[in-house]
Amino acid sequence: MGSALSKTTMAPPVYIDSKSWNIPQLDFRVENLSHPGAKLFFEQIHNPSDAMKRAVEASWKWLYGWDQDKKSQTINAPLAVQRVKRITLTIRPMDGVAYTFGSDDGSKEVHFSLNHIVNSHNGDTEAKKNMRVREEILGVLVHEFVHCYQYNGKGTAPGGLIEGIADCVRLHEKLSPPHWKRVAPKGKHVPDPKKPNDPGRWVWDWNWDAGYERTAYFLDWIDTTWETWPSSGAHAPTELPATSSTASSAPPPSTTAIPANAVPLTSAPSLPKGKGRFFSALNARLQNSEWKDEVDLFLELTNWPRDALWEAYCLDNGPK
Numbered sequence: 001m002g003s004a005l006s007k008t009t010m011a012p013p014v015y016i017d018s019k020s021w022n023i024p025q026l027d028f029r030v031e032n033l034s035h036p037g038a039k040l041f042f043e044q045i046h047n048p049s050d051a052m053k054r055a056v057e058a059s060w061k062w063l064y065g066w067d068q069d070k071k072s073q074t075i076n077a078p079l080a081v082q083r084v085k086r087i088t089l090t091i092r093p094m095d096g097v098a099y100t101f102g103s104d105d106g107s108k109e110v111h112f113s114l115n116h117i118v119n120s121h122n123g124d125t126e127a128k129k130n131m132r133v134r135e136e137i138l139g140v141l142v143h144e145f146v147h148c149y150q151y152n153g154k155g156t157a158p159g160g161l162i163e164g165i166a167d168c169v170r171l172h173e174k175l176s177p178p179h180w181k182r183v184a185p186k187g188k189h190v191p192d193p194k195k196p197n198d199p200g201r202w203v204w205d206w207n208w209d210a211g212y213e214r215t216a217y218f219l220d221w222i223d224t225t226w227e228t229w230p231s232s233g234a235h236a237p238t239e240l241p242a243t244s245s246t247a248s249s250a251p252p253p254s255t256t257a258i259p260a261n262a263v264p265l266t267s268a269p270s271l272p273k274g275k276g277r278f279f280s281a282l283n284a285r286l287q288n289s290e291w292k293d294e295v296d297l298f299l300e301l302t303n304w305p306r307d308a309l310w311e312a313y314c315l316d317n318g319p320k
């Protein structure tokens with residue numbers, strides 16, 4: 001077909017800004033090439049550049065709705081994306097798993113433990129060991145690269161939330177390690193002896209901001225279930241377990257998401273459509289606002305108070 005004809009039948013151009021979604025300069029360093037972790041790394045990750053690029057794009061996708069299927073993006077790159085100019089990955093012998101730090105000139109440094117890579121080479125067969133170590137490397141890279149791109153309430157957001165968002169992206173990328181499970185903490189129901197008719201409250205042995213996969217599964221649960229919640233307290237269930245006879249046992253699973261005594265806002269939920277909805281919306285709120293315990297961002301974004309959501313999550317996902 002002639003180009004003149006196709007020009008006249010093309011749809012009018014839509015304003016797009018693809019230029020600012022730039023993969024930063026990617027640098028890679030190895031300390032101690034003779035370390036067995038370095039050997040494993042290169043056996044499983046043939047092209048470090050591709051692995052790093054994937055981690056960048058996973059961060060963009062789940063935090064900001066970047067779409068890998070579109071050659072040109074329909075949304076502008078947020079400041080958090082534009083300001084990262086260079087990411088240096090260093091694999092080296094060290095304790096721990098990995099950590100990330102940055103400087104004001106847009107350079108980010110990710111340090112990744114070769115010892116951890118060796119320790120991740122687990123499984124019944126050689127093939128399973130190799131698969132596990134490959135997924136662990138890619139999963140840790142995604143987690144650390146999220147730290148390069150996420151907002152943190154100008155440094156005030158709880159560390160557990162920051163780590164939870166990073167692991168939530170890893171979870172969404174299907175790179176969670178085998179020991180991760182959606183398990184809520186153990187709960188103890190505490191009735192108020194002075195108020196026999198009061199439903200009392202639940203006390204949990206860890207909280208929503210415990211961090212890492214514990215927080216990640218809570219954020220993921222909100223993301224995947226919020227559309228099914230009642231929009232008004234009038235439809236909330238009434239069977240919240242509250243009798244003292246259950247006080248010492250684990251809470252039974254609840255058939256519904258929201259506890260009866262939770263009070264939502266009267267307006268409709270305001271979560272955006274698209275990928276990573278809840279935690280990406282939370283991340284967006286952390287760009288300009290500092291974290292304040294008395295300001296419930298969960299309530300603002302979902303219509304339900306954070307404590308009510310946490311209780312519902314624990315009752316739905318507690319030890320069975």
Ligand SMILES: [Zn+2]
Pocket residue numbers: 143144147163166
């Ligand atoms: Zn982290």
